Amino acid sequence: MRHITNHEIAGLLNEMAVLYDMEGVPFKPRAYEKVAQNVEALDREVADIYKEGGVEALRREIPNVGEGIARHLEEILKTGTFGELKKYKKKVPVKLDELMGIGGLGPKSIRTLYVKLKIKNVKELERAARANKISKLPHFGAKSQEKILKGIAFSKKHVGRFLLGAVDPIARVIEERLKRVSGVGHVTTAGSYRRRQETIGDIDILVSIRGQATSVSGLATKRIMDAFVHMPEVARVLAHGPTKSMVRLKSGIQCDVRVVPEQSYGAALQYFTGDKTHNVETRKIAIKKGLKLSEYGLFRGKRMVAGRTEEEVYRALGLKWMEPELRTASGEIEAARAGKLPKLIPYGSLRGDLQTQSNWTDGNNSIAEMARAAMAAGLEYIAITDHTRSLAMTGGLDERGLARQGKEIDAFNREFTDDSSQFTVLKGTECNILKDGKLDLADSALKTLDLVCVAVHSHFNLSEREQTERIIRALKHPLVNILFHPTGRKIGKREPYAVDISKIIRAAAQYGVALEINAAPERLDLKDLHIREAVEAGAKLVIDSDAHAAAHFKWLDFGVAQARRGWATRADVLNTLPCEGFLKTLRGLKKR
DNA sequence: GCCGTTTTCGGCCCGACTGTTTTCAGTCG
Structure with a gap:
């Protein structure tokens, strides 16, 4: 049986939902979407569930x-797809x-475009729009045609890049595979992955071979390259050489492996981790010192002066070693020279999560399930929002x-104070800011909560002035503690709404409201530059997973990465504090 | 297609916005 991941299965189910939508089939689309969401949020493989208990187990273990x-799931596991899907795909290929x-x-427009103009992909769509053919279709007009062209332009900007959250699990699996090859020394994924950028262009892996100090060759390198190009994740081999191989993975992303001598490993890491501008800067420093910096090492003439470790390379340049997240030539080099690098918030240092959704609204899991998952992830408190x-x-x-939900939370907390484990569920809300900046709930209800978000x-399309004023009005509300996903962007999908983020940051600092760094891979909102601005303005931050399922707490470290790229320290992020201290500090902000 | 049940059929989150219309269809959250 061919292995198929939950993510791939969810993809097929979502595709089916869209195809049903196209044909106007009622209710089925939502049913398939629901299952797709549930499969994605599952903490075990559908394939394993099926292996254990067959079709019955699938029905029992996966909601809806x-x-x-x-x-259909059984058919997918056996053949990689299912008949119903193939049938509908044929209608609108x-x-x-x-x-x-x-x-x-959406589904209906795509169907019309196919039926009337035989448009099958974005290329044909763009051609038709430019030829002014779309505006003539029924229910389309000049504005829809314009909107389509804008949509194409936007999606082009993001083509070829993948969300860190999507790449991370893939890169980890591949690193593990390579580490298991005999003779292998270090294995590190460098590049934008190591800098923890929001999106990743390709996966760049550096490998050293034990005992191959000054050059690489022989059986061990051949073994690793062979293992690499034959991994099950590989769709196509682009290059297969003795020290460098490149493949296209099934997920679409390109992955390169380089084998470097142990003596050059630090130099190679340095070279392949910093972004272009950082590397230009460091090489300039080398030149000024009469040195030459390359991926093979730092040289004076032919003599290597550093290269085995990154620390050694930076030290020889007169710089302190700096965290990969900082290496973007945005002040880190000056700071490293002056010994004034920030002490970035460490991974795994969050004790609470202030944005989680339960099955009271659009979350997948109950409050108790979310709490248990958070505990398992090492947290001490969560807010249900x-x-x-x-x-x-x-x-x-x-x-x-909200009042009824509060009672359920009280009951849960009572049960858990009896328990030896210390865990608290806080009462919160993700309260909508209405068009005029007022809140969606009465103050009397907000007052009953531990925190108001x-x-x-x-x-979304108010003018910048209106949107900014609207949000600031909400921040001024005396009960408001946190502003969630402050710019509303979704990476590669939706631009942020028009808002003067600097004004928002200053208002947040002034009115004692913490700004969220939303860790959901598609949001990562605030982004790095805004985080840095917030830190400098003295605004406080929180990092939240925005979990809609028990499995989503693993996202928190993506938020920490974002904070690190924004030069945030532990002290800037309130949910590094234990529960009591967090609440005290959060409330203290309002009184300043 | 799933769920829940006053079990084997009826109901399925819904409101706003946009651009097309002149009363509504499609998309989005």
Whole structure:
């Protein structure tokens, strides 16, 4: 049986949902989407569940899977796809993933474009739009055509890059595979992956061979390269040489491996980790000192003066070693020379998570399940922050719903104070900021909560002035503690709404509101530059997973990475504090 | 297609916005 991941299975189910939508089939699309979401959030492989208990186990273990979808899942596990999907694909044979990625295009429009103009992919879509053919279709007009062209331009900017959150698990698996090859010394993924950038262009892995100090060759290097190009993740081998191989992975991303001598390993790491500008700067410093810096080492004439470790290379340049996240030529070199590098917030240092959604609204899991998952992830507290009433699609809570939820949280906490483990569930909300900057819940309800968090979920296209004023009005509210995902962007999908983020940062500092760094791989909002601005303005930060399922707590470190790239220290991030101290500090901000 | 049940069929989060229309279809959250 061919191995197929949960992510791939979810992809197929989502595709089916879109195809049903196209044909106007009622209700089935939502059913498939639900299962896709549940599969994605599962903490074990669908393949394993099936292996253990067959179709019955699939129905039992995966919510919303019934007779029909269980059969499809079985077929997917055996053949990689399923008949119903193939049947519908034949009706509208278009590149769905491509076309659905264009903002404003949905299933119905894609179907019309295919039926009327035989448009199958983005290239043909662009050609038709430029030839002014789309504006003439029924229910399309000049504005829709314009919007499509804008959507294409936006998606082009992001082509070829992958979310860190999507690349991370793949890179880890490959690193592990390479480490198991006999004779292998170090294995490190360098590049934008090591800098923990939001998106990754390709995976660059550096490998050394034990005992090969000054040059690389022979059986050991051949073994590692052979192992690399024959990995099950590989779709196509682009190059297969003795010291460098390149492959295209099934997930679409390119992955390169280089074998370097142990003596040059630090220099190679340095060379392949910094971004272009950082490397230009460091090489200039070398030149000034009469040295030459390359991926093979730091040289004076032919003599190598450093190269085995990064520390050695930086020290020889008169610099302190610096964290990979800082290496973007944005002040880190000056700081390293002056010994004034920030002490970045360490990975794994978060004790709480202030944005989690439960099945009271659009989350997958109960409050108790979320709490247990958070405990397992090493956290000491979480806030349950379900949506509020004006976000109708999630079944947002009104004052009465929130009060009922509060009772469930109280009951859970009572149960757990008896327990030896110390864990607290805080009462929170992700309260909508209404169009005029007022909040979606009455103060009387907000007062019953441990913390009040607010967010924009509607009216994305106000003018910058209106949007900024709207948000600041919410920040001024005396009960508001945290602003969630402050710019609303979704990487590669949606631009941030027009907002003067500097004004928001200053207002947050002034009115004692913490700004969120949302760690969800697709959001990572605030972004690095804004984090740095917030740190400099003295605004406080929190890092949240925005978990909608128990499995999402693993995202927190992506938020920490983002904070690190924004030069944030432990002291800047409030949820590095234990629960009591966190609440005290958060409330203290309002009184200043 | 799934779920829940007053079990084997009826209901399925819904409201706003946009651009197309002149009463609504499609998309988004």
